[in-house]
Each structure stands twice: as structure tokens, then as C-alpha cells.
Amino acid sequence: MATRKSNTLKLKFDSARNLSPAPESKSAAKIEPRYDLFINGKFEKPLSKKYFSTINPATEEKLSEVADANAADVNKAVVAARTAYDKVWKKMPAKERAKYIYRIARIMQERAREFAVVETLDGGKPIRESRDFDIPTAANHFFYYAGWADKLEYAFPNRTAKPLGVAGQIIPWNFPLLMAAWKIAPALATGNTVVLKPAETTPLTALKLAEIIQEADLPPGVVNIITGAGATGAALVNHPDINKIAFTGSTAVGKMIQHAIAGTNKKATLELGGKAANIIFDDAPLDQAVEGVINGIFFNQGHVCCAGSRLYVQESVFKEVIRKLKDRMETLIVGDPLDKNTDIGAINSRQQLDIINNYLKIGKQEGAEMYQSSCNLPRKGFFCKPTIFTNVAQSNRIAQEEIFGPVLAIQSFRTDDEVIEKANNTPFGLSAGIWTDKGSKIFNLSSKMRAGVVWANSFNKFDPSSPFGGYKESGYGREGGLHGLSGYVNLV
Amino acid sequence: MIVTKNIPDFTASPHIDQVGVEERASRFTKRSIKNETKINGLKLALNMIDLTTLEGKDTDGKVKQLCYKALHLHDAYPGLPTVAAICVYPSMVKVAKQALGDSGVKVASVATAFPSGQAPRDIKLRDTKFAVANGADEVDMVISRGKFLSGEYNFVFDEIAAVKEACGSARLKVILETGELGSYDKVRRASDIAMYAGADFIKTSTGKISPAATMPVTLVMLEAIRDFYYKTGKRIAMKPAGGISKSKLALHYLVMLNEVLGEAWMNNEWFRFGASSLANDILMQLMKQRTGVYQSANYFSID
Numbered sequence: 001m002a003t004r005k006s007n008t009l010k011l012k013f014d015s016a017r018n019l020s021p022a023p024e025s026k027s028a029a030k031i032e033p034r035y036d037l038f039i040n041g042k043f044e045k046p047l048s049k050k051y052f053s054t055i056n057p058a059t060e061e062k063l064s065e066v067a068d069a070n071a072a073d074v075n076k077a078v079v080a081a082r083t084a085y086d087k088v089w090k091k092m093p094a095k096e097r098a099k100y101i102y103r104i105a106r107i108m109q110e111r112a113r114e115f116a117v118v119e120t121l122d123g124g125k126p127i128r129e130s131r132d133f134d135i136p137t138a139a140n141h142f143f144y145y146a147g148w149a150d151k152l153e154y155a156f157p158n159r160t161a162k163p164l165g166v167a168g169q170i171i172p173w174n175f176p177l178l179m180a181a182w183k184i185a186p187a188l189a190t191g192n193t194v195v196l197k198p199a200e201t202t203p204l205t206a207l208k209l210a211e212i213i214q215e216a217d218l219p220p221g222v223v224n225i226i227t228g229a230g231a232t233g234a235a236l237v238n239h240p241d242i243n244k245i246a247f248t249g250s251t252a253v254g255k256m257i258q259h260a261i262a263g264t265n266k267k268a269t270l271e272l273g274g275k276a277a278n279i280i281f282d283d284a285p286l287d288q289a290v291e292g293v294i295n296g297i298f299f300n301q302g303h304v305c306c307a308g309s310r311l312y313v314q315e316s317v318f319k320e321v322i323r324k325l326k327d328r329m330e331t332l333i334v335g336d337p338l339d340k341n342t343d344i345g346a347i348n349s350r351q352q353l354d355i356i357n358n359y360l361k362i363g364k365q366e367g368a369e370m371y372q373s374s375c376n377l378p379r380k381g382f383f384c385k386p387t388i389f390t391n392v393a394q395s396n397r398i399a400q401e402e403i404f405g406p407v408l409a410i411q412s413f414r415t416d417d418e419v420i421e422k423a424n425n426t427p428f429g430l431s432a433g434i435w436t437d438k439g440s441k442i443f444n445l446s447s448k449m450r451a452g453v454v455w456a457n458s459f460n461k462f463d464p465s466s467p468f469g470g471y472k473e474s475g476y477g478r479e480g481g482l483h484g485l486s487g488y489v490n491l492v
Numbered sequence: 493m494i495v496t497k498n499i500p501d502f503t504a505s506p507h508i509d510q511v512g513v514e515e516r517a518s519r520f521t522k523r524s525i526k527n528e529t530k531i532n533g534l535k536l537a538l539n540m541i542d543l544t545t546l547e548g549k550d551t552d553g554k555v556k557q558l559c560y561k562a563l564h565l566h567d568a569y570p571g572l573p574t575v576a577a578i579c580v581y582p583s584m585v586k587v588a589k590q591a592l593g594d595s596g597v598k599v600a601s602v603a604t605a606f607p608s609g610q611a612p613r614d615i616k617l618r619d620t621k622f623a624v625a626n627g628a629d630e631v632d633m634v635i636s637r638g639k640f641l642s643g644e645y646n647f648v649f650d651e652i653a654a655v656k657e658a659c660g661s662a663r664l665k666v667i668l669e670t671g672e673l674g675s676y677d678k679v680r681r682a683s684d685i686a687m688y689a690g691a692d693f694i695k696t697s698t699g700k701i702s703p704a705a706t707m708p709v710t711l712v713m714l715e716a717i718r719d720f721y722y723k724t725g726k727r728i729a730m731k732p733a734g735g736i737s738k739s740k741l742a743l744h745y746l747v748m749l750n751e752v753l754g755e756a757w758m759n760n761e762w763f764r765f766g767a768s769s770l771a772n773d774i775l776m777q778l779m780k781q782r783t784g785v786y787q788s789a790n791y792f793s794i795d
Binding site for chain 1: 507509512525715
């Protein structure tokens with residue numbers, strides 16, 4: 001039998017990408033034309049009298065407009081939080097606090113479909129992810145921390161955990177509701193009150209969370225949600241009556257926050273950028289490793305701080321892994337985020353798309369070889385094809401800087417020592433992935449990896465009971481799990 | 493007949509991560525198949541069925557009825573395809589062949605002391621030759637699972653190669669009976685052995701052992717086929733059998749096939765469903781797509 005050279009063989013996947021549309025109905029999503037600030041249990045018009053629009057990044061259509069809080073609005077929210085803290089929340093028995101948190105979790109479950117649609121409309125992420133990951137995981141965080149509220153003496157044996165007071169929380173646009181849950185749930189469980197500022201491009205699910213909080217009858221002022229851009233966040237960070245800043249976002253802003261709070265006794269937890277290394281050894285289950293790489297970099301359009309944006313492949317399996325990766329990329333469906341079959345939705349904003357496209361240009365200028373899947377992109381909205389770069393050097397900017405998009409930089413390696421050194425050779429240290437069939441190698445490597453989370457034969461796995469956080473410029477403090485309580489208590 | 497000069501070390505077959513492969517398989521079930529895609533998929537699935545009867549109580553009459561069904565799935569719905577093949581015991585091949593005539597529907601016969609495979613090789617070969625001599629277009633053999641599990645890979649390899657030779661021009665389906673192999677690693681290894689030994693199809697199950705076909709097992713086998721294709725340039729067909737009785741599940745399998753092996757495999761030369769009750773469920777769904785309402789099961793013939 002004649003055998004052809006394997007490099008001429010190619011599988012075709014066009015029909016796998018061209019399924020009949022299966023859009024989720026928008027009717028589940030009730031979005032008001034205008035949202036005010038949620039302060040002291042009520043939606044209040046901003047003192048700034050200003051509003052800004054939030055758009056659907058997949059269509060560039062306006063969804064709603066939200067209030068732009070100025071320093072006076074921030075002050076009003078902080079005063080409300082302080083009053084609620086002093087008069088109600090810190091005095092309330094812990095098991096009563098827990099009931100409110102449980103109630104939030106349950107209402108969120110009941111309204112999951114509505115929240116999933118709004119999250120997808122406002123942020124551009126595929127409905128499959130908001131439905132199966134964002135919303136259920138957010139509800140789980142509330143459930144999990146509700147359980148801790150009256151068990152803090154077991155969380156911190158022989159110590160007494162006292163709340164800090166008012167927490168100022170600033171969250172990013174990549175997982176809007178989930179990040180709100182990560183921040184609010186442990187703060188409430190430990191007896192703090194909250195002023196939360198969602199990102200300016202994705203404020204809607206946080207504002208709908210305010211509706212849940214009203215429905216759950218949480219005492220007014222315990223959670224306040226204010227919207228705005230960087231200036232609003234700065235006003236919150238600089239407010240003198242804040243006891244704690246919890247921030248998730250870019251390393252640049254994280255550094256500004258540290259400057260701002262230096263010399264005060266505000267506590268902080270910072271969860272910042274990342275440039276995670278995903279490492280495939282030649283004895284790894286390759287197909288599952290490739291799936292993990294796909295999940296690691298293309299989940300949520302790559303807008304994930306712990307995204308596996310660097311891939312190291314052992315040279316003996318390099319070609320095979322690249323081939324499998326390219327085949328798998330061909331089957332990714334890019335397009336309407338509301339379609340249930342969409343794997344990769346819209347880039348969150350035009351600004352972010354420009355950043356990503358600029359890195360694509362840089363990668364090509366640096367001599368790396370770019371490969372994109374052959375999918376078609378919608379004409380409107382902000383979209384980016386799934387992209388991998390091969391022929392990448394450690395000194396390339398695309399291998400060093402966080403791109404925060406569906407862009408993977410791939411390098412080969414030869415020995416264990418070499419890959420540990422290269423994987424750790426980054427200012428970041430949020431996460432890493434190791435793919436090998438050999439258990440002892442996993443233990444050896446994970447203990448040498450300077451990263452807060454190391455996944456073995458999996459990637460991007462989250463659970464409320466598991467702590468998450470970084471090394472080096474990826475920030476400090478842990479969120480989730482028992483560790484997530486520590487950031488919100490004084491131990492006496 | 494040696495398919496390739498480079499026979500690999502089968503103990504070095506790739507490893508499979510159980511959690512990962514099951515997660516990937518479940519991801520295919522998240523695809524939402526609607527409208528045109530659904531109708532085309534259902535018709536394609538019908539056309540991929542090996543309509544099967546493998547009972548001790550099979551008779552000529554039963555097989556003839558099944559053959560009529562294969563050609564006339566549901567005449568109330570014009571334009572339906574036929575199934576791909578009828579799958580019977582060797583003793584029924586002649587009857588099936590006569591009943592199907594030159595319709596294009598193939599006759600597949602199980603052989604090699606199906607389903608256990610616990611017989612000497614010369615009997616297995618005679619079984620095979622008997623089926624082929626009676627007109628079988630395809631032979632579904634079982635591997636010697638006992639030998640495989642005791643590590644005698646050469647025995648299994650040689651047996652498959654010998655049966656392939658006995659098949660002549662009939663296409664050979666090699667049943668791994670994955671429900672008896674115990675792990676995905678073993679499924680992968682058995683797939684590699686079968687393909688290198690000359691299988692035209694690899695097939696999950698006899699249908700006599702539970703679990704029969706599952707999506708993760710089929711995924712492991714499809715990935716083995718893909719890797720074999722890239723290494724040798726030779727295409728191998730796939731047949732999950734047993735346990736696929738609902739249209740929705742059949743559509744999930746097709747999604748999986750389409751995303752692992754691509755368009756070239758999306759026809760009944762390269763993919764089959766071994767099933768007896770799947771056809772009627774698909775017919776019911778097709779009628780529902782056309783009329784908007786479900787019809788009673790009594791409207792669909794049982795054979």
C-alpha cells in the first residue's frame with residue numbers, strides 16, 4: 001500500500017463549525033435603560049449627575065447606561081457601609097449573617113439563566129461559559145462562605161477573628177459576577193461591609209446582583225455597588241474610612257493601589273496579571289494535554305489572569321502537539337456569544353481588541369510564526385481569531401507580557417531543569433500547568449514552580465474551597481477556601 | 493497481509509487521562525444541534541446504521557423482515573435513505589444477501605466465535621471463510637480479550653492479521669469489546685494493534701457486555717484512528733455498537749466524529765452505528781421535525 005508523507009495529510013473541519021444557529025433567547029434578560037448607584041439598599045441618582053453607556057461588544061449596540069460615581073458618591077457609599085457596619089452587621093450573630101448569604105446564593109441560582117444572558121450580552125463571553133461556569137460558580141462561592149460565617153472559630157482555632165470594617169472592592173471585566181462573588185461572599189461571612197465597584201465595561205450583572213441583595217432583604221448599606229471608571233476606583237482606594245482594599249485587575253493598577261495605600265493602615269489583597277506556563281512532557285496524555293492547552297488559552301477569549309498563555313512542549317513531541325493543536329483550533333466556533341455552540345465569543349472592548357491586535361503585530365515583527373484558525377469572524381463587534389505563535393524565543397515580548405487575549409506563545413524545551421527555569425523566568429507567578437503521566441514528576445515540578453496555582457493534567461479548574469492567588473507581580477493574598485477568610489479578619 | 497512495514501511497540505501506545513477524556517467527550521454533548529443541521533444529522537445517522545439482529549432465536553423469517561425494514565425504513569416519509577448494512581450471524585448471511593439483492597445495503601456478519609472469541613484459531617478462520625463464502629460484504633470479528641489482557645499482543649495481532657487474510661475482499665471490523673478491557677489505556681492499545689494488523693474498522697463492542705459503546709471510549713478510538721491516519725496515510729473506519737438507542741445520543745456521536753476526524757469520515761463508508769432500536773427513534777424525530785408533533789411509537793414498524 002502506498003503511504004503518503006504525513007506532512008501532506010490534513011483533516012477538514014469546515015462542516016463542524018457550520019452548525020445551524022442555536023441562539024439563547026434574550027427574553028430572559030431584563031435590562032433597565034438606566035441604572036443608578038446602589039447605596040444604602042436603594043438605587044440612588046448619582047451626585048455627579050453623569051451616566052455612561054455600556055455596550056454589547058458582540059454587536060456594538062448600547063445595552064444601558066449606568067451612573068458615573070464621583071468622589072462625593074463614593075463618600076456617600078462608604079458612609080452607608082460604615083453606618084451599616086457599626087449599627088447592624090458587626091453586631092449581628094454570625095448564623096444570622098449566614099442566612100442572608102445563603103439567601104443571596106439561592107436567589108442567584110433561581111435567576112441563573114437571566115444572569116447568564118446578561119453576563120454574555122454585557123461582556124461578550126459565550127453563553128456556554130456564563131451558563132455552565134460563571135453563574136453556578138458565583139452562586140457556589142456564596143454557598144461556601146455562608147457555611148463559614150458561624151464557624152470562624154474552627155477556621156482560626158484558638159484565635160478570635162474580628163472583621164476589618166469597610167472593604168473597598170474593585171473588580172475586573174473578565175468574570176464580572178464571579179469576581180463580585182469572590183469579593184463579597186468572604187467579606188460578608190467575616191462580618192465586614194462592602195463598597196464594590198465593577199469594571200466600567202461590564203457593570204450590569206453587579207447591578208443585577210444589587211437587585212438580588214434587595215430581594216434577599218440584606219440590611220441597607222451592608223453591600224453598596226457603585227459604578228464608574230478609574231477615577232471612581234481611585235476615590236474608593238483613597239477614601240480615609242476604608243479598612244481594606246481588595247483588587248483584581250492589571251499589575252499596573254495594582255502598583256498604583258500599593259502606592260496610594262502606603263503609609264495608611266489599609267489592608268490589601270491584590271490579584272493581578274499572569275503569564276502562566278503550560279508544560280507538556282513527552283510522556284503526557286497528548287490529546288488531553290492539547291485540550292487543556294485549548295481550555296487554558298481560549299477559555300473566555302483568553303481574558304483570564306491565570307490563562308496558560310505560554311506553552312512549553314518537550315521537543316520529542318513538539319511537532320505532534322502542534323499538529324493536534326491546529327486540528328483542534330479548526331473546530332473552535334467563533335462568533336455570536338449568545339449562540340449555545342459558540343466556543344469563543346467577543347473581545348470585551350475595542351480597547352482590548354486594539355491591545356491584542358498590537359501584540360499580534362509585535363509577534364510577527366519579532367519573527368515568530370503566527371497561525372490562526374480558518375474561521376470567519378462576524379462583521380460587527382470585536383472579535384479575534386484563536387491564534388498561536390511558534391518559533392518564539394523567551395526574550396520575545398509576546399512570551400513575556402500579558403496579552404489578555406486568545407494568543408498563545410509556544411516554545412520547545414529539552415530537559416526538566418530547562419523548563420523549570422524558563423517557566424519561572426517571568427515577573428508573574430499566578431498559575432502553571434504540568435502535563436505528564438508520571439506522578440513523581442508532577443510533585444517534583446509543582447514544588448519548584450513559582451506560581452500560586454499549579455494544575456497537573458488539568459487547567460483552569462476552580463472551586464470555592466480552593467484558594468487562588470499569586471507570587472511576585474501577580475499579587476498577594478488568597479481568595480477562595482479557608483485562606484480567603486484571612487484577608488478579611490484581624491486575628492486577636 | 494502486512495499493512496505497514498513499521499509496526500510499533502504496542503506497550504508504548506499513548507496514555508489516556510481518564511478525567512480529561514471524559515470531560516472532552518461530555519463537551520460534545522453541549523453542542524446544540526438544530527433545524528437543518530439536525531435533519532441532515534438524523535438522516536446521516538440513519539444511513540450509518542448497521543441494523544442488527546444477533547439472537548440465538550434468529551430465523552430466516554426474522555432476518556427477511558429486518559432486511560425489508562432496512563430498505564423501507566418508513567415509507568410514509570419519502571426520500572429517506574436506507575441503513576448501511578444488516579448485521580447477522582454467519583448462518584443468516586445467505587438469507588440476508590438474497591433479501592437485500594443489489595440494493596446497495598451491505599451484509600455484515602459477525603464471526604470468529606462471536607461474542608466470546610473463545611475458540612481455536614482454525615475454527616475462527618473457518619467461521620470467517622464461511623461467512624464470506626455465503627456473501628458477507630463485511631466481517632465483524634472479536635479479539636481474544638483474554639490473550640490481550642495477559643499481554644500476548646503478538647497473538648492478538650497475528651490473529652487479526654490471519655482473519656483479515658481470510659476475509660479476502662470483505663471489509664474487516666475488529667471488535668475490541670471495550671467493556672472487558674478495563675481502562676482507556678488498554679482501549680487505545682487494542683485499537684493500535686487492530687489497525688496495524690489490518691482492521692478496516694475498529695468497533696467498540698459486541699452488544700453482549702455492559703458497558704457497550706460510550707462516548708469517551710469512542711473518542712479514544714477516534715483519536716487512535718486520527719493518529720494512525722497521520723502516521724500511515726491510511727483511513728480506518730469506526731463503529732460504536734451497543735447502547736446507542738436515542739437520536740440525541742447519535743447526534744452527539746456525529747458531532748464528536750466531525751470534530752475529531754472531520755468531514756471525510758462523515759459517511760457510512762467510514763462510520764457506522766451498531767444498533768437495533770436506534771432507527772425507530774430517529775424516524776420518530778424526523779417525523780417530529782416535519783410535522784411539529786410527536787407520533788405514537790405504534791406508527792413505526794418493529795422488526
